[in-house]
Amino acid sequence: MSALNPATNPFGNFIKQRWALAALVIAAALVVLGALALSGTPPLQVLSDLVKSSLGGARPLTGTFRELTPLLISGIAVFLALKAGLFNIGVEGQFTVGGLACAMVALKIPGIAGIVAGIVAGMVFGALWALPAGLIKAYKGGHEVITTIMLNNVAMLLTTALVAGPWKAPNDQSPTTTSLEQASFLPNLIGPKNIPGSAGLFEVGELQVSSGLLIGLIVAIALWYWLKRTVAGYELQAVGANPTAARFAGIDHRRVTVKAMVWSGAIGGLAGAVQVLAVEHRFYPQLASGYGFDALGVAMLAGATPLGLIPSGFLFAVLNKGGTSIQVLDQVPKGITYVILGLLIIIAAAVRYRKTAGSNG
């Protein structure tokens, strides 16, 4: 019983003991290795297949970068809200709504103007989808996790109703919009010149990288600068770290909360818009396919600065891309990658807690 006893094991001590964290890591490793062993393929073989299929050459890398783009941009959305002390679990919904808005605009306006207008529309609708969560949190104290979860479901259902009904592509069986004209595609940043439609600004063999990734990198760097160097960024982080102290420092925590949620939603919508313009070239209800949820993990693993989102997003992209391949190559169910991600999030959170608790003596 002594482990359950708060006096002999006062809060904080358990996790401060080195073995507690070690036990967590070992248990996690055993779970993963055990699952791999059970599936009948040697773990090392699985690992090498995973790496080969995600990093081993132009084709695998193209797939990994394709995964990285939505993961990175939605990761930024989550990260920004997190800095203001908000869990935006609604990126999945903002992604979906933003994607649909962008597709509808880009279908109406062809060419560059449509790309720009589509991105703006995606951001605006993503922001609008996050707005109720921000307002309810700031003025009514309703937890943003609950509101955003609810709005995710509403986003899914309503966009399905729209693309199964009035906005459905006439010649398609499943609910989806019509596909975009090629002029409305977001061009590649890197791509082979000899394949029509894939040509990019740069050419690195067969590798294709969409300029959507560039958008993501620019937004990540801009956010990094904004948080580090501007008063507004400072104030947003103050609200996230200690809302009461922020009030005494003359910061309107309500406005900051709404603003953070709205911008987070706008970036979530941007992720959806880029996915439509760069990858899918149409909207269908499964567009987000869990990127908004994976983004929570990306943001959790990123650490203190938005630049950390880049390696963390890359790790998720590798697991996403490689996970699909090992299912085919090694008969290892893809579910194993979710388990790995879940365990990584747990370990990262435990390490982070230990770090902040440790300096307290």
Add this chain to the structure above:
Amino acid sequence: MASMLESVVLSTISLSSPLILAAMGGFTSERSGVINIALEGKMLSAACAAYIATLFWHSPWLALGVGIAAAIVMSVLHWLLTQQYRIDQIISGMAINLLAAGGTNYFLNKYQDPNATNLPVLPMSLFWIVGFVLPLLLWLYTRFGRGGLRLQAVGSDPDKARMMGVQPLTTRLLCLVATGVFTGIAGTMIFTSAGQFTEGMTAGRGYIALAALILGGWRPVPAMLACIAFGFFQAMQLQLQGTKIAGADIPAEVWSSLPYLVTVIALAGFLGRSRSPAGLGKL
């Protein structure tokens, strides 16, 4: 007309009972101070475990036991992460949902048997009875049970409760085991009603249950009423599919999204304020 009424009532009962069971699991956990967005994952684990147990042993009672055991394991893990490792309660809830989604996918791929049909299952009425009696029992327990009083005390102010000799850690462990039992029954029920396990078959019911709990102000009987209302929405949706209202064709999805919208509106304060337990999320 009578038959339509009958079928609406029946499907309301069968659609709302898993919600009620899950919401009660949410009640014991959240009222004792542990935010629980992991109801979904716990139910999913239970449904998958019950399915695999049925494949192996062909015993519906054993399947129920295994389903409950699986949800308890997830719940105790939840306790360990939030109360011992002190990981943020939302992050740990998310992680549990991820583990459940990944784990069930893994086991399903390993063990599923598409040829196994007509699996032996428990009668649905059993789950209905449990679902509709449980909230009343929990209400009585909070009024007249020592454990019920301690659960509320820990959920309201863990520090003060500790000063009165009530151990928040132990209380919450018991509460989370209870969450495991209730979500375990709920998950087994979802498997039972389909007679099969499919990936992600809980389909967001854990979140609807959480919404009902909030709408019910973290009280068992009002939460049950909210679950019944949600079940009724769904039952009406099944009934009204394809029918026109005021000349307009209302897509089924609009009906499905009503419970979520109602929850958002309630959170915005338009349906009166519900007070969350003061110690929610506090260690």
Add this chain to the structure above:
Amino acid sequence: MSYAVAMTGISKRFGAVRALDAVDLNVEPGNIHAVVGENGAGKTTLMRALYGAMQFDSGTIEVEGKPVRFANSKQAIAAGIGMVSQHYGIIGALSCLENLMLGAEGGPIINPGAAAAEATKLATRMGFHFDWFKSAEGLSPAGAQKLEILKLLWRKAKIMILDEPTAMLSPADGEALFASLKQLTDEGATVILVTHRLPEVLDHCSTVTVLRAGKRVAEKAVKDTNARELAQLIVGGAIAEAPQRAASTGGEVLKIENVVVRGRRGEDALKQVSLDVKAGEIVGIAGVDGSGQRELFHAISGILRVRTGSITLEGQDITSESTSRRLRQGLRIIPEDRHEEAVIEDWSLEENSALGLQRLEPFAKGGVINAPARHEAATAIADRFATKHGGLKLPMQSLSGGNQQRFVAARALHLAPKLLLAFQPARGLDLNSTTRVYEGIRQACQQGTAALVVSFDLDELLEYCDRVVAMNGGELLAPPAGKLLDRDTIGRLMVGAE
């Protein structure tokens, strides 16, 4: 005869701080035993050790002659020890009866009717009356205190620890409390009273233990000592120099006229409060905690909305301005709760140095942070009151509470404030640091700052302020001219006796 409680050589470290250093405490049964000392002397820590709420590093405890070591409060309660903490243990979400029973329900099934009958019997014995099924949320401080006493009796506690029980009580309620305690000790209970109010010790206790900086410096029979000696023992040899007073005052900086503010329960927490503060003067606000000081402070800060009346800062009406605007106009705040309101613990000292000043030059220009200037400012702030730190890049939480307070006070004085609002600016500081902080405020005032200081320690205010006003029940009461620093007059105003 054995002691009711004998604690011997109790030591406890928190990180580098020695909170308790081989402390002894011997309590005779059937008595009220006082434990006195300054803030941070270790009184509460010692009591938490006895109550099993905190594990100490070394030492032994005997209760009624038997050696004990409590792993948690549950075991201490079982051994007949009860504790009422400073902020009370009443849970507002539960009913009075549920609060009474929590942790001692007498079995897995509760029978509310029978329990309420028993509770009423207990209350009648003490001359109290409770509506047992009502929520405990609406209890007054005195009601909560009474319920706490009944909680001890319900658990059949023989040894009762009361930590600053009168801090939130009016003098009349305080007297009633001591009458109850007298009745309990006559019936055989032993009371340990933690307090920093000497009159309580001299009037009601039989023995007193004095703690200073984690050490026991004396244990005396009350009849063998007096207030002067006890005060000397409590503060040690350090004797502060006679503080300066304002040589002259300038124009009106703060003008508050007929301000009314709503409290949390919808009552008027401030009733037509008016006050002027001039450049160069330090005005103290005395009063029992909860008399409206907090609301006044928040109204001037712009955190609470003013219902009627007006607040003017240097001739400008700021009644409905945001806190941010007020800071821009020269308001500076030393908040009450350092940990919750004044710092961000995870952030570095340097980042914390800008908190509240973040929009002002030199910390920022055109919305962009000026990092070199901020570093320079942080250095100056840390040096001002000799904040001990291991580097400006380290997180605030690496500092002890006293050092954090030094940093917070210095920050508020950094950019030549027009109006300084300080709520317990010396909270958790020893006497010498207290003097330094007030000297810092005085220096700022000599350059034209107006300062308004809230403290629950009347003597501290009388020592450092130019004049002291009192608050009672949301009203602000100023002593007549000529008695601006008269202890008796202000003391009577504080309790509404005049």
